[in-house]
Amino acid sequence: MIKRPGNTRWGSHYITLVRCISMFSSICEVLGIIIDDGSNSEQKYEAKVLMNSIQSFDFVFHVHLMKTILRITNDLSQVLRRKDQDIVNAMNLVKICKVRLQSVRESGWQSLLDEVSSFCNKHGTLMLKMDDAFLIRGRQRRNSQEVTNIYHYRVEIFYAIIDMQLQELNNRFTEKSTELLLCVACLNPSNSFTAFDRQKLICIAQFYPRDFSTTKLLILEDQLQNYIIDVCSDNMFIGLTGIGDLSQKMVITAKDKVYPLVYRLLTLALILPVTTPTVERTFSAMSIIKTQLRNRMEDQWMND
Incomplete structure (x- = not known):
């Protein structure tokens, strides 16, 4: 069964693509049945259009x-979506993705x-001759320089999309x-605060001069030394797994009042991931606006 892709879950898109490729023959067979035995003419027409589209080289x-x-960025996508994000490993995956791309x-x-050529040969899809002129839906380009298929698919698509990524x-x-996120990882309380690094904190x-003046930076340095000794010797802080758990425990034990500057660091660190779900909610809202009918409209109209 082909997995239904989530609105903002890129990992599910990757799985859908893999299954689409592996089940291509079955998909074509089902579409062929609909074309022949569809319940109405509209259904048959849509199936025929879809069949023509998926059997094209494009x-x-x-x-x-x-x-x-997506197979390069899939692991990074999965890590960034986890509630208990491992920031150090996530930043390493960012570097790996850049190198691989x-x-x-x-x-x-x-x-x-x-x-692509092997897939086309296996499933009877017409393989384009790369040295031929590129045609847009069977027609040559208008008011633009003529290019070959290899230029279009290699330069205008392959290079362009990877460069965008x-x-x-x-x-x-x-x-x-990246430096900020790696420093934030030093607040992680897991494994008895092994990630703690006073200088990185x-x-x-220093990234927040409005919150930490020169005087407060000096005070923060002293608070951090007392803080790490305090929490490591307090049984209430054993077994914590994330910065969110740590901030809650500090409020419960009133240590947010004892180490107010350390607690401010925690709150600033907790604010950082807010942008990610905000963007995801934006795209989720778009799924309500862009129904199947409206998707047929021009993109510029939707953008306006």
Whole structure:
């Protein structure tokens, strides 16, 4: 069975693509049955349109390209969605994704084309001649320079999409934001506060000059030394697994009043992940607006 992709769960999209490729023959068979024995003409027509689309080289190429990219970023996607995020490993995965995407960009074209070609031969899909002129739905481009198929699929799609992914990772995980997240990981109370690093926590505070003046930074350094000795010797703080649990326990034990600057660091760290669910909720709301009927409208209309 093909898994229904979630609105914002990219991992589910990857699984859907894998299953779509592995069950391609069965999908075509089912569509063929609908075309012949559909309950009404509209259903038969939609099945025929879909059949023509998925049996095209363009569809096969895009599915394999998406699978290639999502299988690289899938582990990162899964880690970033976890409630108990392992920030250190997540940042390592960001670096790995960047390296692998760059590697695919530099030397992955031929292997992708070979994979697409093998799939087309297996399922009877017409393989385009890469040196022929690229046609848009059977017509040549209007008011634009004529390009070959290999230029279109390699430069305008393959390179362009991978560059977009790399740019997105670079924009969301800049050097400063990565450093900030790695410093935040030092607040993690798991394994008896083994991740604690006083200097890195001071670095976090320096990212927030409005909250931590020069004087408060000096006081924070002293508070951190007392704080780590205190929580490590307090049985109430044994077995904590995340920053959220730690902040709750500090309030329960009134240590947020004893170490107010340390607690402020915790609250600032807890605010950081808020942007992720905010974006996810935005896309979830779009699924309500963009119904199947409205999806047929122009993208610009929806954007307006």
